[in-house]
Amino acid sequence: MLRTIGLAFVLLLGVAVLPPAHAAADPQTVVQTIADDLAKAIEGHQSELKNDREKLLKVIDGILLPHFDIDYASILVLGQYARAATPEQRARFAKAFYESITHRYAEGLLNYTKGRVKVLPSRGDTNDKKTIVRTQVTLDDGKPIAVDYAFRKTSSGEWKAYDVIVEGISYVTNYRNQVAAEIQKSSLDALIKRLETQGVDALKTMEKEQQGG
Numbered sequence: 001m002l003r004t005i006g007l008a009f010v011l012l013l014g015v016a017v018l019p020p021a022h023a024a025a026d027p028q029t030v031v032q033t034i035a036d037d038l039a040k041a042i043e044g045h046q047s048e049l050k051n052d053r054e055k056l057l058k059v060i061d062g063i064l065l066p067h068f069d070i071d072y073a074s075i076l077v078l079g080q081y082a083r084a085a086t087p088e089q090r091a092r093f094a095k096a097f098y099e100s101i102t103h104r105y106a107e108g109l110l111n112y113t114k115g116r117v118k119v120l121p122s123r124g125d126t127n128d129k130k131t132i133v134r135t136q137v138t139l140d141d142g143k144p145i146a147v148d149y150a151f152r153k154t155s156s157g158e159w160k161a162y163d164v165i166v167e168g169i170s171y172v173t174n175y176r177n178q179v180a181a182e183i184q185k186s187s188l189d190a191l192i193k194r195l196e197t198q199g200v201d202a203l204k205t206m207e208k209e210q211q212g213g
Contacts, residue, residue, distance in 0.1 A: 027151040027159050028122050031133045035117040046110045053106065060102050069152065069160035070098050076162065076172045081183055089188055096195035097175075100203040111140065117147075128153040132165075178206040 025033070042049075049056040074094035075082045082090065120134040133149045150163035163172045182191045194202040 025159070026126055027131050027133045027149070027161075028119060030151075030159060031117070031135060031149060032119045035119060035135075036114075040114075042110065043114065050107070050110055056106050056110075057102060060106060069154065069162040070094050072152065072160075073162040073172060074098070077175045077179055078188075079176045079180060081180070081188055085188055089192065092192050092196070093188070096192055096199075100195050100199045103200045104203050131159075174210075175206075178210045181209065182206055 071090070071094050074097055075090065077097065078085060078090070078093060085093070116138055118136040118138075120136060123132075123134070129152055131151045133151065135147050135149070136144050137147045138144050145167055147167075148165040149161050150165070151159050151161050153159055163170055165171070179191065182194075198205075
């Protein structure tokens with residue numbers, strides 16, 4: 001499941017590709033536009049990006065940060081521990097966690113090709129606090145899986161993604177459980193320091209322990 005969660009997160013990065021001019025578009029239109037534009041941006045550049053990891057990470061930073069609500073997502077991941085955390089701790093955690101995730105799954109972006117995502121018809125009205133966009137994603141082996149994206153409208157009127165649900169499993173919930181286990185073993189400060197200094201290695205350890213081995 002981590003493989004599909006990793007792919008889904010990389011696809012969530014794709015949601016951030018949409019330029020500011022389209023910020024007012026509804027979430028479903030955003031995802032459909034990204035499904036088309038992301039393929040155009042990646043196809044033909046795989047070798048270049050694969051051989052230049054720093055450039056790949058800069059590409060991800062450039063497309064993700066403006067349109068992904070990392071602060072809101074990180075608060076959800078912290079769960080009950082967010083209430084006791086200081087503003088500085090929340091900011092440090094958000095930055096460290098974001099960097100660990102993007103470094104962990106950066107290469108997955110290189111596998112994106114046209115036709116990977118099929119945006120499904122919406123259900124119900126658009127809700128500013130939480131709107132779900134349903135998609136069907138085709139994996140490398142041809143298997144289709146259900147991937148839902150959670151959006152919210154910010155105070156500035158922008159639609160931003162903050163969660164992805166793969167086959168019913170939420171990215172936020174999955175990592176919230178891992179983060180809670182880490183904090184219970186040590187402390188929030190210790191977890192933040194581990195993410196800041198160990199990055200991907202710390203994330204891999206959390207994932208392994210969550211799987212029980």
